[in-house]
Amino acid sequence: MSCLLQISDPHFGTEQPDVLQALERLSAALSPGVVVFSGDITQRATVAQFAAARAFADRLGAPVLAVPGNHDIPLYQLAARVLSPYARYSQAFGDDLEPEFESPEWLVVSVNTTRWYRHEDGAVSPAQVERVAQRLALAAPSQVRVVVTHQPVMVTRTQDLGNRLHGRERAVARWTAAGADLILGGHIHLPFVRSLHDAFSGCARTAWAVQAGTAVSSRVRAGYPNSVNVVRADIADGRRACRVERWDYVARDKAFGCAEVFGLSLASEAVRP
Numbered sequence: 001m002s003c004l005l006q007i008s009d010p011h012f013g014t015e016q017p018d019v020l021q022a023l024e025r026l027s028a029a030l031s032p033g034v035v036v037f038s039g040d041i042t043q044r045a046t047v048a049q050f051a052a053a054r055a056f057a058d059r060l061g062a063p064v065l066a067v068p069g070n071h072d073i074p075l076y077q078l079a080a081r082v083l084s085p086y087a088r089y090s091q092a093f094g095d096d097l098e099p100e101f102e103s104p105e106w107l108v109v110s111v112n113t114t115r116w117y118r119h120e121d122g123a124v125s126p127a128q129v130e131r132v133a134q135r136l137a138l139a140a141p142s143q144v145r146v147v148v149t150h151q152p153v154m155v156t157r158t159q160d161l162g163n164r165l166h167g168r169e170r171a172v173a174r175w176t177a178a179g180a181d182l183i184l185g186g187h188i189h190l191p192f193v194r195s196l197h198d199a200f201s202g203c204a205r206t207a208w209a210v211q212a213g214t215a216v217s218s219r220v221r222a223g224y225p226n227s228v229n230v231v232r233a234d235i236a237d238g239r240r241a242c243r244v245e246r247w248d249y250v251a252r253d254k255a256f257g258c259a260e261v262f263g264l265s266l267a268s269e270a271v272r273p
């Protein structure tokens with residue numbers, strides 16, 4: 001069963017060494033087919049923080065797909081924020097701000113939801129929605145189809161409503177119709193798995209929101225420890241399913257342990273608009 005490791009909001013600059021080392025050991029044990037960084041890789045978008053994050057990513061021993069978060073754009077250096085907001089990010093993780101990953105088991109398509117003129121909020125444009133939908137429509141039946149954003153398309157707490165992605169209704173409807181199975185996000189440091197088909201009237205097929213907590217930062221929230229998500233594909237004999245595991249850091253063990261498992265059914269095919 002192939003494995004995708006989702007690491008979100010590590011906020012390098014606030015990372016905890018014991019948690020970082022434990023996550024490296026977990027990745028070595030899992031040997032994931034791909035590691036997804038769903039934004040806020042650094043705390044203040046400094047050259048040193050990006051260098052530390054890149055070195056960590058290289059130690060994981062797997063292909064890495066990363067997208068920027070709002071913290072990955074300089075906040076206090078106005079000239080850099082306006083004139084070259086992604087220069088430091090690109091130096092560490094490449095010029096492609098919306099990379100893709102493809103293997104026999106996975107199609108992972110990412111979206112840059114940050115905007116230099118927004119402090120925290122994220123947005124997805126009609127052009128981005130359509131680009132992702134067209135790519136999803138080309139997926140093979142054997143692939144789990146994943147979209148990665150930083151800001152979440154849905155939340156579970158009233159206090160997080162303002163953190164939802166602008167343009168989410170159009171995006172969820174179009175992407176799921178085109179074949180998306182999972183939309184991975186971060187930003188709110190609160191892990192959960194919820195059905196998109198129950199939450200969005202425009203979602204006409206089975207699909208899921210998968211949110212990750214903060215992987216290694218001291219900035220934990222809502223009573224959750226540091227955590228990551230492990231997604232395992234299970235596509236065989238015409239059956240499409242996957243399993244999402246939340247792995248929490250256990251301080252007494254100085255290790256990540258599997259805390260919760262979600263078995264998810266996936267739609268058999270895309271809904272053709």
